[in-house]
Amino acid sequence: MITTTHLDVGQQPSGELARVPVITVEGHPGGPTVYLQANIxxxxxxxxxxxERLLALCRANRPRGRLILVPMANPIGINQKSGEFTLGRFDPISGDNWNRQYHFDNADLDDFCQSHLSSDDATLCAAFRQRLKAQLARRLASPWGLKTGQLLALRLQQMTVDADVVLDLHTGPISARHLYVPDYARANAHRFNIPLNIxxxxxxxxxxxxxxxxxxWQLSxxxxALGRELxxxxxxxxxxxxxQEKLDVNQAERxxxxxxxxxxxxGCWPEGTHKVAPEPQYACALANYRALYSPCAGQIEYLAPLGEPVPAGTPVARIWHYERLGxxxxxxxxxxxxTDAIPVxxxxxxxxxxxxxxxxxxTHTEAL
Amino acid sequence: MITTTHLDVGQQPSGELARVPVITVEGHPGGPTVYLQANIxxxxxxxxxxxERLLALCRANRPRGRLILVPMANPIGINQKSGEFTLGRFDPISGDNWNRQYHFDNADLDDFCQSHLSSDDATLCAAFRQRLKAQLARRLASPWGLKTGQLLALRLQQMTVDADVVLDLHTGPISARHLYVPDYARANAHRFNIPLNIxxxxxxxxxxxxxxxxxxWQLSxxxxALGRELxxxxxxxxxxxxxQEKLDVNQAERxxxxxxxxxxxxGCWPEGTHKVAPEPQYACALANYRALYSPCAGQIEYLAPLGEPVPAGTPVARIWHYERLGxxxxxxxxxxxxTDAIPVxxxxxxxxxxxxxxxxxxTHTEAL
Amino acid sequence: MITTTHLDVGQQPSGELARVPVITVEGHPGGPTVYLQANIxxxxxxxxxxxERLLALCRANRPRGRLILVPMANPIGINQKSGEFTLGRFDPISGDNWNRQYHFDNADLDDFCQSHLSSDDATLCAAFRQRLKAQLARRLASPWGLKTGQLLALRLQQMTVDADVVLDLHTGPISARHLYVPDYARANAHRFNIPLNIxxxxxxxxxxxxxxxxxxWQLSxxxxALGRELxxxxxxxxxxxxxQEKLDVNQAERxxxxxxxxxxxxGCWPEGTHKVAPEPQYACALANYRALYSPCAGQIEYLAPLGEPVPAGTPVARIWHYERLGxxxxxxxxxxxxTDAIPVxxxxxxxxxxxxxxxxxxTHTEAL
Amino acid sequence: MITTTHLDVGQQPSGELARVPVITVEGHPGGPTVYLQANIxxxxxxxxxxxERLLALCRANRPRGRLILVPMANPIGINQKSGEFTLGRFDPISGDNWNRQYHFDNADLDDFCQSHLSSDDATLCAAFRQRLKAQLARRLASPWGLKTGQLLALRLQQMTVDADVVLDLHTGPISARHLYVPDYARANAHRFNIPLNIxxxxxxxxxxxxxxxxxxWQLSxxxxALGRELxxxxxxxxxxxxxQEKLDVNQAERxxxxxxxxxxxxGCWPEGTHKVAPEPQYACALANYRALYSPCAGQIEYLAPLGEPVPAGTPVARIWHYERLGxxxxxxxxxxxxTDAIPVxxxxxxxxxxxxxxxxxxTHTEAL
Known part of the structure; x- marks a missing residue:
């Protein structure tokens, strides 16, 4: 029921292959294909x-469908230390963010729609997945090669093409738990029980x-526009x-x-199989998810507790200028x-x- | 005739201001405003x-117009060492390329064109420059602040708004001299006497x-489209x-x-004031300027002399795998x-x- | 009574001087000279x-003697970011720890002792300070120059030669408060009220x-050995x-x-001027201050609360190997x-x- | 005759083992054991x-003795990129130089000498090697563990204990070829045909x-001192x-x-088996091998050709201060x-x- 394979995602200068574990949970028939990735x-x-905790849930209670679990998805980034910390957010050579190099190309979408307009949904979706696979294969076969980060991203992405659900597990720097929700998928987002939602x-x-x-989304x-609903x-x-840089096994279980x-x-389990203690949930539109940049340099006290609403004008940091001491x-x-805001x-x-x-x-939060 | 001021472009954690020198050569009246920047x-x-050599030419032979010279344009990047080398290509915190954070916003272009359609060229251009300045000022005054790299970029960019000519001086990694030429400005590009042109x-x-x-360009x-030629x-x-990481004063003079x-x-000097020994020039379209990515990892011998055409199929590198020795x-x-190509x-x-x-x-080179 | 000057400790590639603030509190006559430095x-x-809090105490209650406060002692290190964190523990070029480059040379100690054996204590100490100053000046004037880290260290060190007390303020990575106590100076160390002592x-x-x-110490x-007690x-x-990477102003006050x-x-203030809530104190010899190195790689849960004794055999960390998931x-x-130990x-x-x-x-803790 | 094994020298956070190839050339009986290492x-x-070229010489002409070739000796350092370059000179976490962490402990030397004074040379040397092996094994088995760099160094060092000759292959930054010669081993050093010798x-x-x-050396x-010559x-x-950062296969052959x-x-081959075109050779004592540190910051032109003697007072660099332009x-x-000197x-x-x-x-060069 549970099998493990490995995917080679890049070769290091020492000659060693960077390999990513791929754990497949083959559940009862009839459920979705779910792809979950962590640590890019x-x-x-x-x-x-x-x-790890989700796999334990699968062992305790066999799901329907197929779950593909990909922990430690970026061995190159995981191994990139600089001082005590892990400099694994971007390629150390190019500065490219490891999570900004996936493939997307809908240039031929009109042609695709025209030629599959009369197909049924299943056939149309299968053809669209086939097209995505072909695109990825073509790019990976380029005689000019691809960048390190693209090789990693596209090799992972190949595993997602057949998935019905894709969950990418990240953390912030010092951060409350939060969730990016595509607008069309709001209905079920509350079920993750994550307090802050974008x-x-x-x-x-x-x-x-x-x-x-x-x-x-663009296909639908x-x-x-052509009069068909998908x-x-x-x-x-x-x-x-x-x-980041923290491991909290108890929170992981939740x-x-x-x-x-x-x-x-x-459809992976019957409704109500898993219980959580509900947390209050806030949401805002991406355009209202605002970064605050430092107006000066210095040594900083962070004053605002994460996850708790603060009114406009609240001091959220004190930036000390110790070089002016005396x-x-x-x-x-x-x-x-x-503005009124909730620090994330x-x-x-x-x-x-x-x-x-x-x-x-x-900012400008609303109900999820 | 030559004055020097300083522009603060950012504050460092130690409290020190990163300052950029701005040298203004006030020439004879009647020439263009030229902005030149180096070392971003x-x-x-x-x-x-x-x-430095161009300033010497100005001293030897006073130009028409105004030249604004900005060397050492990025003190933060210049000071960012990592091992022996300078890690100044991207912000060490975010990975953002220092040369990708300038401002551009033409969202209101239609309105602008409509309201200035009947202005003469000079008035229209002055209004457009005013609009660019206002955009930059507005962004720099945001109550949310701006990123380190945007602060640097926009503060420099403010100096370019009144310029008729903007020249940004870079180098490649190990590189032949080359030039990025906007398509509309090809006519005079050969005068730089740079052999490789994109x-x-x-x-x-x-x-x-x-x-x-x-x-x-978008304005014109x-x-x-509205029937007016600018x-x-x-x-x-x-x-x-x-x-990069080289200083060649003789080549700088050329x-x-x-x-x-x-x-x-x-219009800065009469035609023929400055002489160069002409070099052969090649050009290609940006879409034909191709990167070749390594198909594997290893220790590499670079085989292709830069600037010299090679036919398709030529070995350009040998990547050794010494971990397989024995x-x-x-x-x-x-x-x-x-393909047939000229290594840059x-x-x-x-x-x-x-x-x-x-x-x-x-690749697919043509005459400049 | 309080004056501020600046010390240049190095020039950066951009040309900017790295400057350190030096705040001198001139107290009532009759007390010691105290040098305090932070953030090397x-x-x-x-x-x-x-x-900053100590300066407030001086303002509230003028001390005897002279206090020299040097915050932000290493602007080069403070400005060295790598990802979100500060890579300021070692010179980014050489890897040299910024706190291992001070000067020490007692090669001529025998000669010094012989020639000052009959001096009184004050004369002898003044001569010894003079000798230290001359050594530092000689090294700083070397025609071969000195390393970046030595320039910083020796320029700071010049300010310590006349001091009777030198306090260097550091932090650990994730750390309980602890103190390095020279063996000869144990008697008063408890007064700092720091719980863990080496x-x-x-x-x-x-x-x-x-x-x-x-x-x-070597002089004494x-x-x-020559029969004189100093x-x-x-x-x-x-x-x-x-x-590190934290600012806690309340703890700073304590x-x-x-x-x-x-x-x-x-002698800076009368006994009992300042009150603290006493904390339990532990001490061990430097040879018993032991590092524990990871027996393998992985993602780690730290289990042992800092500052609390644990018996031999206690699990202090769990190192996860998520690449083996499934x-x-x-x-x-x-x-x-x-062994029995207190995690610091x-x-x-x-x-x-x-x-x-x-x-x-x-380990092997004893009373301070 | 040629066999390859692998040595695990450390585990990376991703779980991958850093492995070093070990190529053993088993030659004709009667020659020395030679250990050669590269790329630490x-x-x-x-x-x-x-x-690689030396292995080719062994294949062409089987040596006497045993050669142990260890290329790519530090996979952790080889994989540590920072920008385009390789930051592999020191541990990115601690700043420790990878080539300063080998083991040495002669504390028990007196006891060893006393107890083996009457042994013949072969017995004594075997016992000494045994003692070195036991020291290394003991340290590697410490319940407190060892640092990453010590683990690497000691695991490599274990392979050197039985060697009669140890050659460690490095490069400088931008560098002429040079050789570190222990004083006692000067007689044969000229045979390497390396022009500059310390x-x-x-x-x-x-x-x-x-x-x-x-x-x-300390043993001998x-x-x-005990009256025995070894x-x-x-x-x-x-x-x-x-x-560094260069690969020159032709020079490697020489x-x-x-x-x-x-x-x-x-004793590996008969005298005269291998020919070289002799180069002039210079030598100086380590105390006369002098670093010149920059008296200021800036952008530098290096003026002195490497390997060519220059008299005292020769300008060797021009450091530009472009921030002062204008x-x-x-x-x-x-x-x-x-002083009179040869830049290395x-x-x-x-x-x-x-x-x-x-x-x-x-400086103060002499004949090798």
């Missing part, structure tokens, strides 16, 4: 623990969740499950239950939030430049 | 020497040259003047002469170029990953 | 807040505290005041009071402590290599 | 090519060559074979021949060499801090 950013290790439009920006749903939109066949979410509860809505004038700059995450260091992203906030 | 990437220092479309991709010409296109008021080029020779065409089978992988640059290290950008090539 | 490692910012021999290992006391030993004229301590309470014993066999390695600090990341320093422990 | 610093790849005392400083010969000295049983050299020619003197006063600082290597970047090691020089 090297320091974001919490998702691995969540996958509702995204359905465009492609390079990340895995977008790479998974955007082709389908184009078909709608229910969205794929759901995809990015879960941010706390802070988040695995939240994921399982969501998967109940997709001089006249104020020794710190107080930073306030411009803050920077991981107390030592900041002018322009450092200090905080991200939900 | 920390390791690309050769442009500073070119500006002809770009006129879209915005985040770099300074594009930020300088794209707003104007939109006006053309000659492009701004020229902008990115010059790649050799290899490239300063090439720049001066180009500026003759813009085993059967080939000890190296030979990499060939898929190669990677700076002999130690590569799978997917490292090994070379960039002109 | 770029991420260890808490000491700056302690100096009693050091009096040799030179490169750090500032050692550079401050070792010359004098050599004189003792009370140690200099005390020096390294205080580790919590975790630690400033502890320092002031220690300085009472040196395979048979144990998914984690449990790490136990080999642990590594700052949950992502470790084989051989990463996981923890440091006091 | 990640960017110093040229030694791998030299080992004659070292026989102390331990942490590097592999010292770790290989220092225990034996101690025995001499010819040095081990030779060890560090070869610096050009510049240096492999030089090594083979040296090994003729140790201002009065000199735009560069000229750096001169304080210079810094790899044109962008330097105050205190950057600009050059290293042989």
């Amino acid at each position: 950013h090297g320091a974001e290790i919490q998702g691995n623990a969540v996958l 509702v995204m439009p359905s465009d492609f920006g390079g990340a895995l969740d977008e790479a998974a749903f955007s082709p389908w 939109q184009r078909l709608a 229910p969205m066949p794929v759901d995809a979410f990015t879960l941010e499950l706390g802070s 988040d695995a239950a939240g994921i399982a509860r969501y998967l109940e809505s997709q 001089q006249d004038g104020p020794l710190y700059t107080e930073v306030t939030v411009p 995450l803050h920077f991981a260091s107390a030592n900041v430049q002018e322009g450092t992203e200090l905080y991200k906030f939900l | 990437h920390g390791a690309e220092i050769q442009g500073n020497a070119v500006l 002809v770009m479309p006129s879209d915005f991709g985040g770099a300074l040259d594009e930020a300088a010409f794209s707003p104007w 296109q939109r006006l053309a 000659p492009m008021p701004v020229d902008a080029f990115t010059l790649e003047l050799g290899s 490239d300063a002469a090439g720049i001066a020779r180009y500026l003759e065409s813009q 085993q059967d089978g080939p000890l190296y992988t030979e990499v060939t170029v898929p 640059l190669h990677f700076a290290s002999a130690n590569v990953q799978e997917g490292t950008e090994l070379y960039k090539f002109l | 490692h770029g991420a260890e910012i808490q000491g700056n807040a302690v100096l 009693v050091m021999p009096s040799d030179f290992g490169g750090a500032l505290d050692e550079a401050a006391f070792s010359p004098w 030993q050599r004189l003792a 009370p140690m004229p200099v005390d020096a301590f390294t205080l580790e005041l919590g975790s 630690d400033a009071a502890g320092i002031a309470r220690y300085l009472e014993s040196q 395979q048979d066999g144990p998914l984690y390695t449990e790490v136990t402590v080999p 600090l642990h590594f700052a990341s949950a992502n470790v290599q084989e051989g990463t320093e996981l923890y440091k422990f006091l | 610093h990640g960017a110093e790849i040229q030694g791998n090519a030299v080992l 004659v070292m005392p026989s102390d331990f400083g942490g590097a592999l060559d010292e770790a290989a010969f220092s225990p034996w 000295q101690r025995l001499a 010819p040095m049983p081990v030779d060890a050299f560090t070869l610096e074979l050009g510049s 240096d492999a021949a030089g090594i083979a020619r040296y090994l003729e003197s140790q 201002q009065d006063g000199p735009l560069y600082t000229e750096v001169t060499v304080p 290597l210079h810094f790899a970047s044109a962008n330097v801090q105050e205190g950057t090691e600009l050059y290293k020089f042989l």
Whole structure:
């Protein structure tokens, strides 16, 4: 029922192959194919623990469908240390974010729609998946090669093409748990039981969740314009499950239950199989998810508890200027939030430049 | 005639302000305003020497117009060492390329065109520059702040708004001299006397040259659609003047002469004031400027001399796999170029990953 | 009474001088000269807040003697970001620890002792300070120059030569507060009110505290061998005041009071001027201050609360091997402590290599 | 005759083992055991090519004795990229130089000498090797573990204990070929045909060559003091074979021949088997091998050709201060060499801090 294989995602200068484990849970027939990935950013290790706990849930209670679990998805990033910390957010050579290099190409979408307009849904979807696979294979076979980050991303992405659900497990820097929800998929998002939610439009920006749903979203939109309705066949979410460089096995257990509860809505288990203690949930549109950048440099005290609403004008940080110690004038700059907001995450260091992203906030929140 | 001021471009955690020198050469009346910048990437220092030599040409022979010289444009990047080398290509915190964060926003272009359709060219251009300045000021005044790289980029960009010519001096990794030429500005590009030329479309991709010409290009296109012809008021080029981490004062003198020779065409000096020994010139379209990525990892011998045409199938690198020493089978992988090509640059290290950008090539070359 | 000057400690590639603030509190006559420095490692910012609070205590209650406060002592290290964190523990070019490059040279100690054997204590000490100054000046004037880290260290060290007390404020990675106590100076160490104490021999290992006391210790030993007793004229301590990358102004206030309470014993204030809530204190010899290195790589749960004694055999960490998920066999390695111990600090990341320093422990503890 | 095995030298956070290839050439009986290692610093790849060429010489002409070839000795360092370059000179976590962590402990030497004073040379040497092996095994079995760099170093070092000759292949930054020669082993050093030579005392400083010969040197000295002469049983050299980040297969062939020619003197081949075109050779004592540190920061032109003698006072670099462009006063600082000298290597970047090691020089040269 549970099998493990390995995927080679890149070769290192030493000659060693970077290999990613791929655990397949073959469940009872009749359920969806679910792809779950963790740790594409090297320091974001919490998702691995969540996958471990989710596998335990599968062992305790065999699901319907197929779950593909991919922990430790980026060995290159995981191994990239710089000082004590893990510099695994971007390719150390190019600066390219490891989660912005997935493939998306809908240039031929009109042709595709025209030629499959009379197919039934299943045939149409199968053809569309076939087209996505062919695109990926073609790019990976380019005689000019591909960048390190694209090789990693596309090799992982090949495993997602047949999935009905794609979940990408991340963390923030110092962060409350939050969730990126594509607008069309709001209905079931609350089931993850994640308190802070960002509702995204359905465009492609390079990340895995977008790479998974955007082709389908555009397909359904184009078909709608041609007078045909196609229910969205794929759901995809990015879960941010706390802070980087931390491992919290107890919280992982709770988040695995939240994921399982969501998967109940997709048919993996009967409704109500998994219980969670509900948390209050807030949501805002992506355009209202705002970063606050530091107005000056210095040594910073973070003042705003994550996850708790604060009114406009609240001081959220005090930036000290110890190089002015002993001089006249104020020794710190107080930073306030411009609107009513809920702090989601803050920077991981107390030592900041002018322009450092200090905080991200939900603003103009609404019910999920 | 020559004055120096300083621009604060960011504050460092230690409290020190990162300051950029701004040298203004006030020439005879009647010439263009020319903005020249060097070293936005920390390791690309050769442009500073070119500006130094160009200033000497101005001293020897006072130009018409105004030249604004900005060497050492990115003190944050220049100071970012990692091992012996300078890690100044991207923000060490975010991975953002320092040359991809300039401002561009033409969302209100239709409105602008409609309201200035009856203005004369000078009035229209002055209004457009005013609009660009207002956009930059508005973004810099955001209550949410801006990213470190945007603060740097936009503060520099403010100095370019009044310029008729913008030249951004870069280098490649290990590189022959090459030039990015906007398609509309081909006519005078040969005057720089740079052997390898990439002809770009006129879209915005985040770099300074594009930020300088794209707003104007779109303006002229939109006006053309409305039946009005506006000659492009701004020229902008990115010059790649050799290899990073090198300083070659003699070559800088030659490239300063090439720049001066180009500026003759813009009215800074009488034609023929500056002489260069002409070099053969090749050009290709940006779409034909191709990167070759490494098909495997290893230790590499670069085989193709830069700047010299090679036919399709030529071995351009040998990638050794010394970890296989003593085993059967080939000890190296030979990499060939898929089409006829001219190698422009190669990677700076002999130690590569799978997917490292090994070379960039002109292909399908044409006359400049 | 309070004056601020600046010391240039190095020039950066951009041309900017790295400058360190030097705040001098000129107290009532008759007290010691005290030198306090913070933030020689770029991420260890808490000491700056302690100096700020100590300056407030001086303002509230003018001390006897002279206090020299040097916050932000290493602007080069403070500005060295790598990802979100501060890579300021070692020179990014050479890997040299910024706190291992101070000067020490007692090669001529025999000659010095012989020629000053008949001097009184004050004359002898003045001559010895003069000799230290001359050594530093000579090294700084070398025609071959000095390394970046030596330039920084020696320029700071010049300010310590006249001090009777030298306090160097650091932090650990994730760390309980702890103190390095030279063996000869145990008597007053408890006054800092720091719970965990490491009693050091009096040799030179490169750090500032050692550079401050070792010359004098060897002098007193050599004189003792010649039949003369010289009370140690200099005390020096390294205080580790919590975790790097954190700023805790409340804790800083408490630690400033502890320092002031220690300085009472040196004559800066009358006994009992400053109050602290006493904490239990443990001590061990440096040889019993043990690092525990990771027996394998993986993603780690730290299990042992810092500062609390644990018996031999206690599991202190669980190292997960998520790359083995879905395979048979144990998914984690449990790490136990080999002896009875008190955990002082642990590594700052949950992502470790084989051989990463996981923890440091006091073992064989005794009364301070 | 040629066999390959692998040595695990460390586990990476991703779970992958860092493995080092070990190629053993079993030659005709009667010759020495020779251990050759390359690439302990990640960017110093040229030694791998030299080992490859040396293996070809062994295939062409079977040696006497046993050669153990260890290319790619530090996979962790080889994979550590930062920007384009390889940051493999020191552990990215701790800053520890990978070539300063070998084991040396002669504390029990007196006891050893006393108990083996009457043994014959072969017995004594075997016992000493046994003692070294036991020391290494004991340290590697410590219940407290060992640091990443020590694990790597000691695991490699275990392979050297039985060797009669240890050769460690390095490169400089931008460098002429040079050789570290232990004083006692000068007689045959010229056979390597390396132009620049540094004659070292026989102390331990942490590097592999010292770790290989220092225990034996101290043994022979101690025995001499007890009236017994023991010819040095081990030779060890560090070869610096050009510049980092470069691969020059032709030069590798010449240096492999030089090594083979040296090994003729140790009995691996008959005298005269391998030919080299002799190069002029210079030598100086380690104390006269001088680094020149930059007196200021800036952008640098290196003026002195490597390997060619220059008289005292020669300008060897011009450090430009482009941030002063347009201002009065000199735009560069000229750096001169304080004594007659031969430049051996210079810094790899044109962008330097105050205190950057600009050059290293042989001074007070003598015949090798």
